[in-house]
Amino acid sequence: MRLTRLQKILWAAAGVAALAYGALMVFSDRAPVSVAEAAFRPTFSLPDAEGRLRTPADFAGKHLLVFFGFTNCPDVCPTTLAEVAQVMDDLGEEAENVQPLFISVDPERDRRLGLAAFTAAFHPTILALAGDTEQTRAAAESFKIFFERQDDAAAPDGYMMSHSPALYLIGPDGDWLRQFTYGTPAADILADLQPRL
Amino acid sequence: MKRVILATLVVFAAMPALACETVRVGDIEVEHAWSxxxxxxxxxxxxYLSIRNTGSTDDALIGVATPIAGMPMLHETVVSDGIASMPHTMSMPVPAGQTAALAPGGFxxxxxxxxQALKKGDSFPLTLTFETAGDVTVTVEVLGMxxxxxxxxxxQP
Structure with a gap:
């Protein structure tokens, strides 16, 4: 049978529409996956207790366990650092491939009270970083975490810090791998970490 | 006064095992007090410590006091929408027949x-005030950081 010119145009249009629909389905199906798989590389540029500026490049090749906190924190921060210390002990020789970082969200006071002594009391491998307001804000934004100073007349110095209490795992190439929610036991962190090393 | 506090500390420091003992007042049992x-x-x-209410009426912990701190208070760590904050709390419920605890990540x-600095191996007295049962003093053992x-x-954890 012979198709009229109009019929040819209509069939062509239907074909294009079908292809477009197919492409759309494939694209829309893959889009969220590719977004989720895209490397998220949080960054920071913060001085350690001796004033040396540290960035993720300093720790290339190592897994990072990153915690944002403050040293005047009596409950959440010591509890998490105690778990991190346990993980580092239990890793044995593999511990050299893991660098725990404590990033202060209350840097001015933490530097005054002594930062390195605080983290060292939990584990000698934990490195404390405390920048100025801008550096701290930039690091928090890069990790997409929240912190806030809350005035509280009953608190030491009249304020407390609220903050995201999770522990973040960064891969050896700087990719964000996962977070351990607050309260994750050392054994669970270890079980996740060991096969990666 | 300072000398009394020091003397108290020395006495308590000599008996670290006390922290593992159960102290009772009325229907309330307190144990495992540590810092x-x-x-x-x-x-x-x-x-941190553990409180058991063995009675049939609800009680509540409404205050803490110790000679080693000018301002001891009850707080509760609250994690909400991924943010931890630590509001001051007026009381911790100790329901009848249940165990409540001051524990890491909570009250x-x-x-x-x-x-003074708290050193591993030290002990100090802490007086708890309950709404119904009244006051009871426990020995808190200082553990490592x-x-x-x-x-x-x-x-119990």
């Missing part, structure tokens, strides 16, 4: 204005 060592006296200390005693629970043979 973490501090670096200096500028940062607040913490107190805890916060010791502000420490008169990395401690996660009381170091008693049958300790």
């Amino acid at each position: 973490r060592a501090t670096i200096g006296a500028d940062r607040p200390g913490v107190v 805890h005693g916060m010791l502000m204005g420490l008169t 990395g401690a996660k629970e009381a170091e008693c043979p049958n300790a």
Whole structure:
């Protein structure tokens, strides 16, 4: 049978529409996956207790366990650092491939009270970083975490810090791998970490 | 006064096993009172312990006091929408027949204005005030900074 010119145009249009629909389905199906798989590389540029500026490049090749906190924190921060210390002990020789970082969200006071002594009391491998307001804000934004100073007349110095209490795992190439929610036991962190090393 | 406090500390320090004993007042039993060592006296200390209400009426912990801190208070760590904050709390419920605890990540005693650094192996007295049962004094054992629970043979986390 012979198709009229109009019929040819209509069939062509239907074909294009079908292809477009197919492409759309494939694209829309893959889009969220590719977004989720895209490397998220949080960054920071913060001085350690001796004033040396540290960035993720300093720790290339190592897994990072990153915690944002403050040293005047009596409950959440010591509890998490105690778990991190346990993980580092239990890793044995593999511990050299893991660098725990404590990033202060209350840097001015933490530097005054002594930062390195605080983290060292939990584990000698934990490195404390405390920048100025801008550096701290930039690091928090890069990790997409929240912190806030809350005035509280009953608190030491009249304020407390609220903050995201999770522990973040960064891969050896700087990719964000996962977070351990607050309260994750050392054994669970270890079980996740060991096969990666 | 300072000498009395020191004398008290020395007495308590000599009996560290007391922290693992159960202390009773009315229907309330308190045990496993522990704290973490501090670096200096500028940062607040913490107190954790376990409370059992063996009676048939609800009670509540409404205050803490200790000679080693100028401002001891009850706080509660609250994690909401991924943010941890630590509001001051007026009381912790101790329902009839149940066990409630000051524990890491929840209710805890916060010791502000420490008169001295808390050292591992030290002990200090802490007086708890309950709404119904009244006052009871327990011995708090200071563990290392990395401690996660009381170091008693049958300790509950």
